[in-house]
Amino acid sequence: MVQHAGRGIVITGSGSAVPTMALSNQELSQIVDTSDEWITTRTGIRQRRLAAPPQSLVDLAVPAAEAAIAMAGLAVTDVDLIILATSTPDDLFGSASMIQARLGATQAVAFDLTAACSGFIFGLVTGAQYLRAGTYQNALLIGADILSRWVDWGDRRTCVLFGDGAGAVVLQTADRDRLLGFELRSDGTQNACLTLAYQGDPQSLTGPVAVAKGTYQPIAMNGQEVYRFAVKRVPEVIEKALYRAARSVEHIDWLLLHQANQRILDAVAQRLKIPAEKVLSNLAQYGNTSAASIPIALDEAVRQGKIQPGDTIAAAGFGAGLTWGAVIFQWGPG
Numbered sequence: 630m631v632q633h634a635g636r637g638i639v640i641t642g643s644g645s646a647v648p649t650m651a652l653s654n655q656e657l658s659q660i661v662d663t664s665d666e667w668i669t670t671r672t673g674i675r676q677r678r679l680a681a682p683p684q685s686l687v688d689l690a691v692p693a694a695e696a697a698i699a700m701a702g703l704a705v706t707d708v709d710l711i712i713l714a715t716s717t718p719d720d721l722f723g724s725a726s727m728i729q730a731r732l733g734a735t736q737a738v739a740f741d742l743t744a745a746c747s748g749f750i751f752g753l754v755t756g757a758q759y760l761r762a763g764t765y766q767n768a769l770l771i772g773a774d775i776l777s778r779w780v781d782w783g784d785r786r787t788c789v790l791f792g793d794g795a796g797a798v799v800l801q802t803a804d805r806d807r808l809l810g811f812e813l814r815s816d817g818t819q820n821a822c823l824t825l826a827y828q829g830d831p832q833s834l835t836g837p838v839a840v841a842k843g844t845y846q847p848i849a850m851n852g853q854e855v856y857r858f859a860v861k862r863v864p865e866v867i868e869k870a871l872y873r874a875a876r877s878v879e880h881i882d883w884l885l886l887h888q889a890n891q892r893i894l895d896a897v898a899q900r901l902k903i904p905a906e907k908v909l910s911n912l913a914q915y916g917n918t919s920a921a922s923i924p925i926a927l928d929e930a931v932r933q934g935k936i937q938p939g940d941t942i943a944a945a946g947f948g949a950g951l952t953w954g955a956v957i958f959q960w961g962p963g
């Protein structure tokens with residue numbers, strides 16, 4: 630099969646980092662007209678962590694990356710590729726190079742990748758292509774976001790959902806292949822459902838020559854549309870990835886979804902007939918941390934000893950773009 634041509638890939642390390650500052654639903658209800666009861670029953674979220682200035686995205690990403698590299702047993706100079714999946718870089722030109730510098734990963738090429746809450750899954754597949762091709766051997770993938778920067782803290786429909794954090798994994802080439810199958814999808818016709826869009830007014834330079842001057846607008850979301858999209862498309866894409874992996878639902882040890890909403894997690898698991906005890910969930914503590922949510926949940930489950938080497942994981946992301954995708958992999962070096 631095309632997806633398996635080339636070298637094998639193993640995921641050998643994980644790490645995560647979240648800000649220490651927490652904001653509970655109770656505290657949030659003093660900012661906007663909401664309640665702990667509404668947020669908990671509609672989303673499952675109880676609190677979120679927020680990065681306060683001067684804490685930057687790079688500040689969160691670096692310890693997550695260091696923990697993943699340490700677990701993999703690599704020297705930082707062994708890393709030859711760094712992909713930062715984020716929608717909220719410290720610098721619009723990209724923050725991956727700053728992470729490379731802070732880590733001292735002098736041999737690594739580093740770049741940002743943007744696919745919103747699907748960013749970690751898209752990054753996993755992107756990194757895997759370089760490894761399969763034999764271009765690089767040791768890749769570091771970081772999913773990190775500080776969406777609190779872009780949330781309208783007066784909009785109760787969105788501000789209750791999001792939190793900040795970073796997670797990372799190390800991918801390595803190996804004789805054994807543990808990245809079993811994937812499927813990625815995009816549908817720009819539904820872009821308006823979830824945006825963090827630039828809006829600029831024309832600024833005249835000279836004569837008819839004008840440029841746009843403005844800024845990015847806060848996150849705008851049609852919650853019901855996104856909900857419907859997620860519960861329909863995520864099971865489909867997992868089934869497609871399972872097919873490519875020559876596996877079935879019964880092979881899944883852990884369902885690792887983007888941590889957007891407990892109701893979405895439950896609905897997807899139900900559609901796939903996956904029992905609740907196989908569904909990883911930590912969104913009560915962190916809310917939706919966008920590209921960071923999957924690697925944070927993965928890292929916690931690994932460090933708690935829930936996920937064991939060889940376990941089969943169905944991971945799926947979904948979000949703005951719209952984008953969605955799934956990867957079937959087995960944890961650990963083999």
Ligand code: ACO
Pocket residue numbers: 662663664667668671672745746747785786787789823850851852853855856889890893917919947948949
């Ligand atoms: N507190 C209290 N009331 C609220 C709040 C709030 N925080 N937010 C909305 N409401 C009100 C609404 O105003 C509405 O009141 P009305 O009936 O008087 O007009 C009522 O609650 C119901 O609103 P809905 O939007 O219909 O609520 P719903 O049950 O759909 O839940 C939610 C909203 C939680 C956002 C849900 O639609 C959802 O989870 N959607 C998916 C969102 C998501 O996962 N987004 C992230 C994607 S990942 C990425 O790429 C960033």
